[in-house]
Amino acid sequence: MPLDRASTLSEVELLLPDIxxxxxxxxxxxxxxxxxxxxxxxxxxxAKRARVRLEPGQVEAEQLVAALGEAGFSARPFDRNVDxxxxxxxxxxxxLLRIGVAxxxxxxxxxxxxxxxxxxEAATRDLLHWISGLIxxxxxxxxxxxxxxxxxxxxAGARVNMDVPITLAIALSALSSLIETARGGxxxxxxxxxxxxxxxxxxxxxxxxxxxGARTAAAELSALAGRQAMRRDADGGRRLxxxxxxxxxxxxxxxxxxxxxxxxxxxxxxxxxxxxxxxGESRAEPVLAGETVNAGMVNLTGPxxxxxxxxxxxxxxxxxxxxxxxxxxxxxxxxxxxxxAARIYAPGVHIVALLAFVGWLGAGAEWHGALMIAAAVLxxxxxxxxxxxxxxxxxxxxxxxxRTGIFLKDGAELERLAxxxxxxFDKTGTLTDGKPELxxxxxxxxxxxPVAAALTAGSLHPLSKAIAARAETLGVAxxxxxxxxxxxxxxxxxxxxxxxxxxxxxxxxxxxxxxxxVVLRTGDxxxxxxFRDRPRPDMSEAAQTLRGLGLEMAILSGDKRAHVxxxxxxxxxxRRHGDLAPGEKLRLLQDWAAEGRRVxxxxxxxxxxxxxxxxxxxxxxxxxxxxxxxxxxxxxTGANLAPVAEAIRVARAxxxxxxxxxxxxxxxxxxxxxxxxxxxxxxxIAALAMSGSSLLVVLNALRVRSAR
Amino acid sequence: MTVxxxxxxxxxxxxxxxxxxxxxxxxxxxxxDLEGDQHRTLFGGHDDGPM
Numbered sequence: 001m002p003l004d005r006a007s008t009l010s011e012v013e014l015l016l017p018d019i020x021x022x023x024x025x026x027x028x029x030x031x032x033x034x035x036x037x038x039x040x041x042x043x044x045x046x047a048k049r050a051r052v053r054l055e056p057g058q059v060e061a062e063q064l065v066a067a068l069g070e071a072g073f074s075a076r077p078f079d080r081n082v083d084x085x086x087x088x089x090x091x092x093x094x095x096l097l098r099i100g101v102a103x104x105x106x107x108x109x110x111x112x113x114x115x116x117x118x119x120x121e122a123a124t125r126d127l128l129h130w131i132s133g134l135i136x137x138x139x140x141x142x143x144x145x146x147x148x149x150x151x152x153x154x155x156a157g158a159r160v161n162m163d164v165p166i167t168l169a170i171a172l173s174a175l176s177s178l179i180e181t182a183r184g185g186x187x188x189x190x191x192x193x194x195x196x197x198x199x200x201x202x203x204x205x206x207x208x209x210x211x212x213g214a215r216t217a218a219a220e221l222s223a224l225a226g227r228q229a230m231r232r233d234a235d236g237g238r239r240l241x242x243x244x245x246x247x248x249x250x251x252x253x254x255x256x257x258x259x260x261x262x263x264x265x266x267x268x269x270x271x272x273x274x275x276x277x278x279x280g281e282s283r284a285e286p287v288l289a290g291e292t293v294n295a296g297m298v299n300l301t302g303p304x305x306x307x308x309x310x311x312x313x314x315x316x317x318x319x320x321x322x323x324x325x326x327x328x329x330x331x332x333x334x335x336x337x338x339x340x341a342a343r344i345y346a347p348g349v350h351i352v353a354l355l356a357f358v359g360w361l362g363a364g365a366e367w368h369g370a371l372m373i374a375a376a377v378l379x380x381x382x383x384x385x386x387x388x389x390x391x392x393x394x395x396x397x398x399x400x401x402x403r404t405g406i407f408l409k410d411g412a413e414l415e416r417l418a419x420x421x422x423x424x425f426d427k428t429g430t431l432t433d434g435k436p437e438l439x440x441x442x443x444x445x446x447x448x449x450p451v452a453a454a455l456t457a458g459s460l461h462p463l464s465k466a467i468a469a470r471a472e473t474l475g476v477a478x479x480x481x482x483x484x485x486x487x488x489x490x491x492x493x494x495x496x497x498x499x500x501x502x503x504x505x506x507x508x509x510x511x512x513x514x515x516x517x518v519v520l521r522t523g524d525x526x527x528x529x530x531f532r533d534r535p536r537p538d539m540s541e542a543a544q545t546l547r548g549l550g551l552e553m554a555i556l557s558g559d560k561r562a563h564v565x566x567x568x569x570x571x572x573x574x575r576r577h578g579d580l581a582p583g584e585k586l587r588l589l590q591d592w593a594a595e596g597r598r599v600x601x602x603x604x605x606x607x608x609x610x611x612x613x614x615x616x617x618x619x620x621x622x623x624x625x626x627x628x629x630x631x632x633x634x635x636x637t638g639a640n641l642a643p644v645a646e647a648i649r650v651a652r653a654x655x656x657x658x659x660x661x662x663x664x665x666x667x668x669x670x671x672x673x674x675x676x677x678x679x680x681x682x683x684x685i686a687a688l689a690m691s692g693s694s695l696l697v698v699l700n701a702l703r704v705r706s707a708r
Numbered sequence: 709m710t711v712x713x714x715x716x717x718x719x720x721x722x723x724x725x726x727x728x729x730x731x732x733x734x735x736x737x738x739x740x741d742l743e744g745d746q747h748r749t750l751f752g753g754h755d756d757g758p759m
Binding site for chain 1 (some may be wrong): 712719720723724725726729730731734739740741742743744747748750751
């Protein structure tokens with residue numbers, strides 16, 4: 001493609017949160033390519049994005065999104081510059097390039113070193129050393145740059161991180177090898193220095209990939225949050241606008257089935273609201289003009305017009321977001337394993353190396369000999385194994401979780417999850433799937449079923465859906481009911497060949513008031529339907545598995561105590577707390593934390609969000625509210641609860657492997673350091689020890705893949 | 709040992725070829741979608757490669 005043409009093209013990136021498998025690549029690319037004005041489209045399955053090259057001025061990103069929507073894929077225009085995505089891509093490529101350069105140099109220097117170790121002498125050895133230096137020094141300068149920068153910024157802030165001893169080891173090995181080469185000496189550490197950089201870069205790259213994956217997950221979540229609303233303008237026109245653009249005083253229309261985007265007052269229409277994500281209440285409630293509604297509730301049965309009272313930071317949503325923020329600040333104090341290890345390791349090796357240097361000088365060694373030994377100590381103290389231990393374990397664990405449909409947002413979350421001793425579940429939407437299930441209805445052959453099937457067929461109300469689903473499994477053909485009307489807050493009525501029929505609240509349908517559930521009245525006959533909040537299919541097994549892992553369990557719910565007890569009995573969970581407000585859940589978790597409990601909070605509702613971010617670790621199902629999903633550290637998909645136990649198992653395996661790797665490094669160091677201090681470590685031994693320990697750590701990490 | 713005079717340049721040259729090839733694959737964005745590309749090899753139809 002000629003250059004001048006390329007410069008007139010425009011590119012758009014789309015985020016595709018739904019694509020999970022390779023089967024989606026083809027349809028998405030074909031759908032996009034079929035739009036006139038699209039020159040080329042390519043899906044990136046790893047990042048869940050599509051890059052689309054457009055003829056300028058011909059198509060807008062919105063058209064692409066609409067076309068994909070018709071084909072069944074949700075998409076959203078994505079600005080790579082907003083969340084640092086572009087910078088992250090750049091860093092990944094930069095690290096890979098440095099790995100390539102370090103690998104090239106390490107292999108060639110190793111080739112030369114083998115000649116030296118096999119007995120090259122005098123002028124030949126000097127020549128080989130000089131060539132090694134010529135390859136290694138520029139490569140060390142370039143490939144090691146990320147470590148030098150990080151060490152410099154740590155020192156500037158008067159801190160010591162893992163990169164300080166690394167930088168010192170590289171610098172000392174380069175310097176002492178150069179001196180040794182100039183003096184025609186026997187030992188040069190060029191190979192060890194560059195190999196050190198190579199292994200460390202691999203560790204750094206793996207760490208970066210895990211973090212980039214977490215960022216993708218976060219971007220995916222925020223993409224699902226971006227919604228639009230239908231605004232009724234002053235001139236009577238209606239326009240679809242982004243939720244962010246809404247202002248107090250404006251009027252928006254909400255169709256049945258939509259989620260309410262802002263706090264407001266109903267000015268027009270009646271309907272039923274599903275408040276479960278906001279309050280944790282499982283039952284739909286009627287709403288009339290003049291009542292207050294909050295963002296996050298779902299409008300079920302009739303259209304509503306709402307005058308917005310609050311947007312931005314004055315909504316209930318923002319109130320909860322503030323609680324989330326405050327709770328999260330407490331959690332960032334968590335000390336990562338890698339940092340803890342670095343804090344012990346970094347000063348330790350400096351002191352040992354310094355002591356070796358001073359000791360040998362004191363024992364009468366020449367200063368360059370003492371310097372060589374100090375360099376050998378720094379090189380051999382195995383920062384590789386330490387630097388690889390955590391990233392490899394996290395990479396393998398993240399991959400395994402991903403395959404079981406669990407998305408991890410941060411490596412530290414995995415470490416926290418392994419320490420959990422109490423699992424607190426929300427009820428509605430977490431232990432249950434948030435949909436009512438019919439437990440008591442008319443007999444199978446009852447004439448009530450065809451009528452109920454006809455009345456509920458078009459309704460979005462969850463109870464109607466439960467009845468319709470049962471009618472379908474019974475194979476009932478709908479009766480001929482005409483003039484079906486849904487009366488929000490009451491029920492559905494219609495006309496069965498001259499007989500009025502009503503399905504809905506008992507008092508409205510004409511049964512004894514106060515009866516539970518829903519009543520169908522056909523003429524004089526009355527039939528009752530009773531429901532329960534349907535537990536997830538594997539709830540009891542999942543609770544059993546968690547108990548087997550030695551964990552205590554509790555239910556925290558905003559729902560009524562009786563409903564909580566029903567589920568608690570089925571799951572066999574004794575600790576139950578009902579009727580909780582979001583702030584009370586948060587307080588319970590804080591109390592537990594004060595007692596020293598490490599709690600895993602599993603929840604889906606807006607009301608769970610503060611508790612999710614205050615908990616030691618947190619998970620939320622994929623069906624959860626946006627706020628809960630972004631507050632939780634892990635998100636699991638699917639209808640089952642089994643991923644909770646699976647995630648804990650993987651986290652524990654990862655923690656065991658990480659500790660083992662530290663153990664390997666410790667054992668290895670306890671042998672290597674005395675040898676190095678005594679001056680027995682030659683470049684050959686350093687090279688073998690370094691690659692040997694790194695390999696051991698990586699192989700150990702791979703065991704997480706199959707851990708039970 | 710004079711053979712080293714020929715072998716070292718050759719090995720360096722070959723190594724640089726490898727490095728050059730790696731840099732080229734990197735520039736061609738071949739490492740950005742490992743997940744998707746492993747499946748694309750099984751698709752029918754011609755693939756022009758990453759854009």
